Amino acid sequence: MDVRALAVDFGDTLAVPGPNPDGRVVLEVLRELPGTHVPDTFVAAYDHVHRITREGDRVRDTHTSFATEIHWAAQLCGARIPDPEAALEPVFERVPDSRVIRRAAEALLRIRARGDLVCVLACDTQRPESVRRRTLVEAGIEDCFDALVLSCAIGLRKPHPDFYAEVERACGVPREEIVFVGNTPSKDATAPHLYGMRAVLVAPTGRPRGLADTIGVIGHFADLPDHLDRAAADRPTLSGGSPPRAPR
Known part of the structure; x- marks a missing residue:
């Protein structure tokens, strides 16, 4: 054949x-987007969500979207993020x-x-x-x-x-x-x-x-x-x- x-x-x-973004990098980018209100507690919330999400994805062989992780972290810390998708490219342009x-x-x-x-x-x-x-x-x-x-x-x-x-x-x-x-x-x-x-x-x-x-x-x-x-x-x-x- x-x-x-x-x-x-x-x-x-x-x-x-290359490295993956952590909560601090994501926080910095989100605060530059219009209409967002993101408290400092977002850092810990995102890092927690990312860790448990990746653990679940490895078990199921799935890939939870980056925007979904941001949305879930925002719910945990009370952040206001109108468009989580808008953070995707800016975050990964900042991280090599x-x-x-x-x-x-x-x-x-x-x-x-x-x-x-x-x-x-x-x-x-x-x-x-x-x-x-x-x-x-x-x-x-x-x-x-x-x-x-x-x-x-x-x-x-x-x-x-x-x-x-x-x-x-x-x-x-x-x-x-x-x-x-x-x-x-x-x-x-x-x-x-x-x-x-x-x-x-x-x-x-x-x-x-x-x-x-x-x-x-x-x-x-x-x-x-x-x-x-x-x-x-x-x-x-x-x-x-x-x-x-x-x-x-």
């Missing part, structure tokens, strides 16, 4: 993760995004230059698409991607099966013709493999114990072009044959 699409994780795969790794960017450009693969960015992130695209532009790789699948946009996080279904739709090819590449074994290798995609894990310390032999392993994203070349010559190197196909 030919590989026709590549789905790529972001943090710790293509980039060094992930820094794209040069070697990884160069490898992605090599892959894209071949012109035979659809490329989709597929990651869990709070940052809106506009901010993430700006980061990709600054790194010179925005044109490498045909689509972005972000957890904050679809309300689901890896390893929810519907996240991979959204990736499949974005790629526009059958799941067995997609290679999913990332650094987290459960989310970027095992789950997409069980969904029916091919998978390559970025693992600097080598193959984790218990990882299926049918999942490829590389030490750095920069190794991916050579890995794909070897797989094209000897497909079992990548997948060991067709991966299991999940029921539709």
Whole structure:
């Protein structure tokens, strides 16, 4: 089976993760928006809401929106915030995004230059698409991607099966013709493999114990072009044959 699409994780795969905003940063931005009244107690309220929301999201593989977290924190502390959505871009413009790794960017450009693969960015992130695209532009790789699948946009996080279904739709090819590449074994290798995609894990310390032999392993994203070349010559190197196909 030919590989026709590549789905790529972001943090710790293509980039060094950046910080997430805390309640103090969110408070500063909110106070600059018209019509808001936000007491100092918002800081603790937001940090509390964010912590328990993320815990719940990890259990359910969901992604609660940033605006919803702001709304819930406002209810806790009595803040008046007419438009929580308006804080989204200003907050994430104030907090640095992930820094794209040069070697990884160069490898992605090599892959894209071949012109035979659809490329989709597929990651869990709070940052809106506009901010993430700006980061990709600054790194010179925005044109490498045909689509972005972000957890904050679809309300689901890896390893929810519907996240991979959204990736499949974005790629526009059958799941067995997609290679999913990332650094987290459960989310970027095992789950997409069980969904029916091919998978390559970025693992600097080598193959984790218990990882299926049918999942490829590389030490750095920069190794991916050579890995794909070897797989094209000897497909079992990548997948060991067709991966299991999940029921539709």
